[in-house]
Ligand code: TMP
């Protein structure tokens with residue numbers, strides 16, 4: 007007898023500034039999709055558990071310094087080292103929720119205003135990585151972010167960096183037409199309802215989309 011091929015999983019990326027509510031929304035989405043009968047995994051970048059991830063973690067905590075281009079390539083390498091396992095999970099029918107991805111990668115590095123580290127340069131090492139089926143950008147104003155409490159102690163968690171990151175996310179997502187912008191300045195419930203609707207549409211269209219694509 008013939009076996010029904012496994013329906014592939016969906017690659018879902020959630021992006022946004024610090025305090026936009028990414029982690030809470032990823033958890034709510036995981037619970038929602040599990041209740042719908044999906045086999046779900048929630049991962050995040052940077053993955054601080056690998057050897058490369060440990061270098062990134064010390065850099066973010068400020069206990070180590072790295073040259074701008076060098077740390078950028080480590081963030082990218084941290085995605086490349088997991089690319090195979092992402093592809094395998096998707097092929098095995100697992101739906102992956104990914105907290106930050108190549109978009110954060112390009113934007114945070116370009117926000118340093120290093121003259122030889124443009125958004126274009128920063129995007130190059132991402133080319134060829136698994137392309138998300140849907141990228142949800144949790145958009146929050148500087149004022150709303152400020153209301154949600156102070157910055158953390160890690161590198162990049164300061165007003166001037168966050169302002170540049172916000173502008174660059176906007177620039178990047180004006181070019182990437184396939185991003186789903188969600189107004190994250192509302193209640194958890196309102197935001198999660200929009201996310202669920204967008205993800206459900208995406209999952210429903212998966213058969214017409216075909217296999218997992220790669221970032222270009
Ligand atoms: P986190 O707060 O989501 O753990 O992310 C840690 C910081 O790393 C955050 O400020 C965004 C930044 N980042 C990059 O600079 N490049 C990347 O590729 C990723 C995934 C995150």
Ligand code: MG
Nearest residue numbers: 024158160163
């Ligand atoms: Mg953080």
